[in-house]
Amino acid sequence: MSLPNIWHHRKVAETAARSCEICYKPSSSVLITPDNKASIEHANDEEEVASRxxxxELDKEIEKVKQEYEEKMNRKKLKDKEKKDGIEKEDKKAEKEKDDKNSGAETHMDDTPRVFALHKNFYQMRIDRIRxxxxxxxxxxxLKNPDLFPSTPKTDL
Structure with a gap:
């Protein structure tokens, strides 16, 4: 019986969470083989996930501050140009609408990997446990089959 070292990450309901075989904490993240023959609970490391x-969040915050600063600088330049050139108010409203649309179009994608290969020691532990x-x-x-037990002797001594 060969068990491939390919595991897919899946989420299960909190009510169906089982304890991890290493740390015994309940987890709703599991790793499962493609043929659904074996599974491992507690697939993610909380410290790694928290630090990531x-x-x-810090990168997003830095990017947001940079964009706000650039917008302020652009507004100052626009105000200077308006005073000099007399740009119409409609153009200004159109630019604000574009900025609002661009800032509201952020999407959140879960970029965690979905397919894993276990470390050789953990993989060997899984194979040993299955064996x-x-x-x-x-x-x-x-033990349930009585034919495998030896029969009692029937001859006299």
Missing amino acids: KKKE KKEIARRNTEC
């Missing part, structure tokens, strides 16, 4: 989220389950299943089947 924090970094993304032990298979051996235990075969042993219980053998």
Whole structure:
């Protein structure tokens, strides 16, 4: 029985969360094989996810501040040009509408990888656990079958 080292990340309901086999914390993130034969709970590392989220938020905040600064500088330049050239108010309103549309068009994509390969030690632990389950299943089947036990001697001593 060969188990490929390809795992897909899936989310399950909070009510269906099972405990992690390593840290025993309940988790709604699971890794599952493509043929749905095996699964691993607690697929994400909370510290890594938290640090990545924090970094993304900081990057977004920095980008937002930069855009606001550029907009202020553009407005100052526009005001100077209006005083000199007398630009119409309609053009100014149109530019504001464009800016509002551009700022409202942000989309949030979950860019976490969806397909994983386990570290060789964890992968070997999974294979060993599956083999032990298979051996235990075969042993219980053998114990239930009375033909496999030796019969009592029928001859006299």
